[in-house]
Amino acid sequence: MADTVLIDSRDGIATLTLNRPEKLNALNYALIDRLLAILDAIETDSSIRVIILTGAGERAFSAGGDIYEFSESVAQGTDVAMRDFVARGQRLTARLEAFRKPIIAAVNGLAFGGGCEITEAVPLAIASERALFAKPEINLAMPPTFGGTQRLPRLAGRKRALELLLTGDAFSPQRALELGLVNQVVPHDALMPAAYDLARRILRHSPLAAASILTAVTRGINQSIAEGLLIEGEQFARMAPTADLREGLDAWIERRKPNYPGS
Numbered sequence: 001m002a003d004t005v006l007i008d009s010r011d012g013i014a015t016l017t018l019n020r021p022e023k024l025n026a027l028n029y030a031l032i033d034r035l036l037a038i039l040d041a042i043e044t045d046s047s048i049r050v051i052i053l054t055g056a057g058e059r060a061f062s063a064g065g066d067i068y069e070f071s072e073s074v075a076q077g078t079d080v081a082m083r084d085f086v087a088r089g090q091r092l093t094a095r096l097e098a099f100r101k102p103i104i105a106a107v108n109g110l111a112f113g114g115g116c117e118i119t120e121a122v123p124l125a126i127a128s129e130r131a132l133f134a135k136p137e138i139n140l141a142m143p144p145t146f147g148g149t150q151r152l153p154r155l156a157g158r159k160r161a162l163e164l165l166l167t168g169d170a171f172s173p174q175r176a177l178e179l180g181l182v183n184q185v186v187p188h189d190a191l192m193p194a195a196y197d198l199a200r201r202i203l204r205h206s207p208l209a210a211a212s213i214l215t216a217v218t219r220g221i222n223q224s225i226a227e228g229l230l231i232e233g234e235q236f237a238r239m240a241p242t243a244d245l246r247e248g249l250d251a252w253i254e255r256r257k258p259n260y261p262g263s
Contacts, residue, residue, distance in 0.1 A: 004031035021057030028066035054106040064113025089146035093121040117146040127173035206244040
């Protein structure tokens with residue numbers, strides 16, 4: 001059986017490809033578990049500093065949860081559906097959101113349901129002009145379950161999010177850009193080059209500083225400003241004794257390019 005998630009690592013960048021193109025990269029339980037396992041391995045691999053996440057094939061980033069598999073879980077009762085589907089999907093999006101290395105979604109096609117929720121959760125996203133987004137769960141008589149009722153309103157605002165959640169209407173990559181769901185929209189053939197360009201721009205900097213920024217934003221964004229400033233201060237305190245901060249300061253003073261040891 002083909003691997004549900006492909007990984008290609010080079011030059012500090014790991015490209016993860018959701019690999020069920022015949023099913024529009026639907027998120028079945030095996031794929032979610034495989035992606036979580038890969039993230040666990042990458043987290044402690046110092047050779048990988050940025051992750052790009054995309055979908056196999058020309059049609060889809062991910063069409064969302066595997067409805068056939070999910071339907072079987074629902075038939076077994078609420079407890080099974082909550083354990084196997086809801087908790088698993090929320091565990092994935094929470095992991096992507098809080099990951100201490102930058103993750104860039106390269107949205108190459110359909111991003112419906114769970115595919116849209118992955119895009120909401122990751123810190124950065126670039127969309128092909130062929131991408132198409134939707135929150136179609138209401139068409140199945142259910143709410144989103146991988147975080148879509150929570151993250152989309154925080155990104156786009158309550159009323160704009162509710163229009164999409166309550167209608168299930170598809171929306172364009174340009175609209176996704178307006179809503180703050182993606183950072184850029186590019187021609188389809190330029191999608192992966194744009195993702196790699198963004199990754200390389202991040203790689204210029206200290207990996208420890210990148211991790212501290214991701215942590216401060218993720219933990220602080222739903223706190224009060226006062227609480228968020230405490231988190232920001234904590235992250236600086238973690239950086240203060242590091243060789244990376246010393247190197248950054250010395251390089252600036254000496255007017256040279258820094259060479260961060262990552263420690």
